[in-house]
Amino acid sequence: MSGKPHNPYAVLAVTSLALALVLINGTSITVALPALSRDLGAPAGLADWFLLAFMLANTASILVFGRISDLVGRRRIYLLGASAFMVLSVLATVTPDAGTFIAVRALQGVAAATIVANSSALVADAFPEHRLAHGLSLNLTAASVANTVGPTIGGLLVSAFGWQAVFLVNVPFGIAAVLLGWRVLPRPRPRTGRRETFDAKGALLSALALAGLLYGVNRLSTAGPADPLVWVPLAAGGLLLVVFGLLERRLEHPLVDLALVQDKARACAYGAAFFQSFGRAGVTVLVVLQQQIVVGRSAAEAGLTGMVMALAMVIATPLSGRLAGLLTARTLTALGGLLSVVGSVGLAVSPPTLPLAVTMSWLVLVGAGIGLFATPNTAAIMHGVPAERRTVANAVRSMLYNSAAALGTSVVLLVVSASGLGGYDVVDAGPAVQTAFTVALSVCAAADLVAAMFGIARGGPWRVRRVVAERLPEEAAA
Template sequence: MNARAREKPRADPRWTLAACVLASSLSFVEGSVLNVALPALRASYGAGAAEVQWVVNAYLLPLSALLLLGGALGDHFGRRRLLLFGTSLFTVASVLCALAPSLGLLFAARAAQGIGAALLLPNSLALLNAAYEGEKRGQAVGIWAAAGAAAAAVAPLIGGWLVDNVGWPAIFYINIPLGLGAILLAFIFVSESSDASAGRTDYKGAFLATAGLGGTTYGLTRWSSSGEVDLVVGATVIAGFAMLALFLWVERARRDRAMMPLGMFGDRCFIGLNLLTFLLYGAFGAAMLLVPYVLIEAGGYSPVQAGLALLPLPILISIGSPIMGQLAMRIGPRTPLAIGPLVVGAGMLLGLRIVDDSPYWTVVMPAIAVMALGMAIAVAPLTASVLGSVDPKHTGMASGFNSAVARIGGLIATALLGVVLSRQGDQLIDGFHSALVASAIVGGAASLTAITLLGSVKMRES
């Protein structure tokens, strides 16, 4: 039974768009608001570097590992149902984050947020695909993406004000009106949609992916925060890699029924695009975690000022991405995908001028603006190229996998930043500079990947 056969006409599809925008905004807000609150959160709990890393990664880990399964569950059991469940879980978990009396409970609530996001994100897009057709579908997805960028832009400012005036737990209360609005609209107006034949309910693969990423992340986090390779570090990293190897074996055995069909990797361009995504988003994610943290801890910025400092990012990316998408359709994506990461790396090297008393307009802002320009050059061509590198019937799976790879890049980068987060004063600045140099090198590797592996990459229009 196909998706159309399971749908019931209900309301204007614009209500579906509104519900999906509100639901997905939960994830976009969560991805940007926490960074300005990390110093206050660390001080509140008396947390060490490893605990700060896990505040971030407890959310990223389940989101990265379960994103593909979340879409498959929606195909199988109903996308509206999974959107409602994921949004409800995220909203309740946000309240628990705000009320958590200990770090352990905060980690658990953050993990629940990640699971909720893994369910709501792919199903919000799938519901839009079912509600719209043709050119209107492309417009709806564009509105969905633009709204997410706007939410990511506003969230650090609101979050910074809340941290300054109410306290860091209040940043999680931002999610409550978004979540309740999405639940109400989806429950009343959104039609159910599913396609049981497309559902890849690969529970074994999901478990192995989560365990493998979890073990690897735990070992890297422990190593980066302590600087020592002890028995626990070695054992967890080896176990993590073993689980990931077993995951690949299971996916190969399941063939087209796998959560991640390995047949997609028969194309050199698809491999190159996802390697580029991992490198670029890993480097960029590291910089975006460290910049506001260093501005607050070493530069004397308030959380609001740190949020304002990052404002060029969403503005330039939102303005530049559509322009670069159109240009890449004419000249091909290989050139912007080679140039974009280099520009991001140049912005990171400009960040080496940031010290504890650096003026914003002449030192901090140029570095952030150049990084934003590089991402604006690369984001739209990268997304479209991923869709163009696979058979049309696999575009949903390819897009979901690429999104998961981007988050895994951030996950691994965060796991490696303990050596910086554990420092203070001049040592924090020195560690920050070293991390920026390493991230710039990774950006260069992403550019080299585009040059060497993307010879015949194509683009697909919405």
């Protein structure tokens, strides 16, 4: 934190701008998959990596940069990553082939990890404890909306200017985020006391474990379960994850403080975040692909279809912050999860050829559920964490969130690819393809149901007790 006063809303605005930029870029490429597949000559299995290379690299890097930021300063790492993200956005537009494009996307994911890992922690530093839930609700509103409007923005840009515009649009907004961040973000105080060491072994183990698990899941969609290269990375990733956990328990200064998950309420909040992200990512990908592949809509039309989901989230997220004075995180996360279940089931059972208003009505429920869920769940994770561990606590949340998004994207694309679909640049309304979308959306609904169950399992009252709300509103929200 800075030694001089700073405006928490200025910090919120800067971090939200950079975070929104990363998330919009991460999801807008979904609607650009058909154009990218055509221009770079990539079949469906290879084109999946236009999405997954970013997600995998981002997820594997978040814990590392979360810890580095706590050691050397959040501001410095944040600004370096934002600058690198802009440069890589330009490089993505001039890549000559699919392999080079995937490599640039992976590097973008690493750069984006510096922003994702630090965003909520910087907001938590800037806002006083009794206003933390409010500050996080605004930050998460920006993040949630960015995640959902990405396909809409991407569709408009692709239709008007080509897929390169999805990346070039990052440059002016990125420059603004870096310049404003240099001016607004608080400079760290000089560290006192014994200097902590960086857990290099843990960083390597966690990155390799996550990479192995996510690669193995994606390999299923291209090679099938008979290929040994599916199970080798899955087994290796699982083994490395166990070794990582055992190592972290023995170290004085671990990459991840396992005490963060010893509290039942926080552990349940982490679990809920994982499964809610799985369902959200799956629905976001499936809706825009279904509208293009099955219904035959343009990229712009498919992107606009998902816009109602974002609008519902815009309304529901701040509403959730206000309801936190009356209802506990247990109630709000359970309610949000169940709303998303209903919306996802509705999308699964409704034929996409029905009037567009039907699809949009189900997307409203999904978006409202996400909006109600996000703020109380994140506040429950961050509440009570010491300032020197906030980036790590948020990095764990972001790692789980991004792992689930990558896993959810891989699983639903696996289901769609299993239908025999040759590529994402075709129109195919055959029964096998339509059934695949129904199954994939049902998987998303199941993930939302598990998220709701985690929200309930955290325990505690359903309503905020008045005396607690008056004295310790931040504890009541948790």
